[in-house]
Amino acid sequence: MHCPQDSDSSREILAILVANRSATYFEIQEYRKVLNDIDYIMEIDKYPKHLMHKIWLRKAKCYDVLQNEKSANEAYSQAFHYFKYSGFDEKTISDKIAEINKIREKIKEKLMPHDLSVSMSNDELFTPCEVYVASTNKISFEQDMAQGRYARATEDLPAGQIIIQENAHCSVLSTENFSTNCQNCSVSTTQIFACPKCPTVVFCSSNCERIANRTYHKYECVFLKTLIESGASINCLLALRIITQKNSNFFMDKRKLLRDFLKDNCKKTFKKINPYRAEDYNAVFFLCRNEFSRNKDELLHYSLMSVYLLELLKTSDYFHEYVQNNNLSDEESFVASLILRHLELLQFNCHEIAELKNTKEMKENDNESCYKLDCIGGALYPTAALFNHSCDPSIVRYNIGNKLTVRTIKPIKAGEIIYENYGPMYTTMKREFRQQFLKQRYWFECLCPPCAEYWPLLDKMDENELRISCAKERCPYVFVINKIDMNPFLICEYCGNRTNLFPILKNLMNLQTILPNAEQLYENGNYPEAIKLYLEALNILFKYLRPPCPDMVKVQQRLRTCFVHYGNKSFDYIPRHIL
């Protein structure tokens, strides 16, 4: 990170450092990382010519191990070509080539077939919606006066299904993660690629470094350290990065369109954004700001913050015009007004980026306590930002890099609203604290079923109570009965239908074999198989029972833990079953 890169000789030193690192990765058999490093050395373009054969040989050996014969052949022929600059005499060179070819033959005999161990894949069939391209075509987005915009299922959705896969419009890391995670894609890495001009950030590949330095980092490089030292929040970083990832011409060209949008009524404009894409600034511009409820003090605070951020931006060469006196140029005042808008909308729409980490206090036989989901940054996902909150959410979300995946965590019927969770879950936080949090932070009064019906916390739920649905389809009536003392035939007070408990209990009995098997797979870290069984259990539970139900909560908690294993993990994460 601290190696200077401003002269040929310092770049040669950097190339040698990276070459040494690649040799170390080779020794510990991290072949993909070796290849990344070698690509990086080629880009630095200052590695001593008389040593180049070593780099090409290392690359070729990696391809041999990775069983990519074509690339291995190409790399070997480059290595043989560079032998002539190595200072070896002709005899030594031909002996070396003969030796290498012999070793290659031996390696080929020893190579195992490709690794067939269980891998977790996040790729599933996902037909995107034509308008909301990050969402499945099985949901729609609607709007009303009471709730603003929200998502609704247009078809029945089983539990576990992916409903959103969205790139971040913009993402930033928390400052504590600046030296462990890639500034561009957020993945945790020990193989860092430094910025050529500053030691403040790291990247996971030269590709990420290039993307960043062609866009936002070429401006931020100048002032990022000052911004961090000022203690600015993630939202401030995000508000600014929405600007720096595009150049000022982009926003100036949009100015007329955005002003016309504002004259228009927002409801119509929202429908006009078609297709609605994460990359599209128009989608961001119209995210909810609750602007009519904002008080003057807050507005002043945000205005001051946007002036400060603008001043920082002016220290880079973001703006074309240079205004010497205290007046702002047109360009500057327009960008400041956008920063203010971003600060306001990020307050309600920012999502965390998370990764799994091991906790220090790992306890024996306690799967939950051996890792935690840590917030490593924040991002803006314009489609996911359209979901409203419930304290009993319908979804789970996790990140792969800075991309977002959203899956259902319960079966959802066509026509039902799909809710996400803004933090307070009814199972662990008391109603009064949830209401207080949501009012203060998101400015609405939560009317979800757990709040409206005063559902108990998980540890206060009665394990002997069964809340059974009336057998008549779509009848909302729930029989609340005691497991120990129950009448097998129940008459619905709502529709008069008779419900026979025997077949229901027989189905619920299946859980006694499904759940222990699921737990076993979970303990062994076989999350893909555990998920299948937990989903089977959840379907049975939701078919016959109604929440609040302790078993439903426990299965959903397990499913959440399994699904987040598809997502980001810190570079030093060790799975429970290997500990």
Ligand SMILES: C[S@@+](CC[C@H](N)C(=O)[O-])C[C@H]1O[C@@H](n2cnc3c(N)ncnc32)[C@H](O)[C@@H]1O
């Ligand atoms: C992330 S946005 C959700 C989308 C928003 N409804 C919209 O129209 O863009 C968060 C804001 O939505 C509103 N909201 C979220 N959940 C709600 C709920 N359950 N009931 C009423 N309003 C809600 C609040 O104004 C909150 O600040």
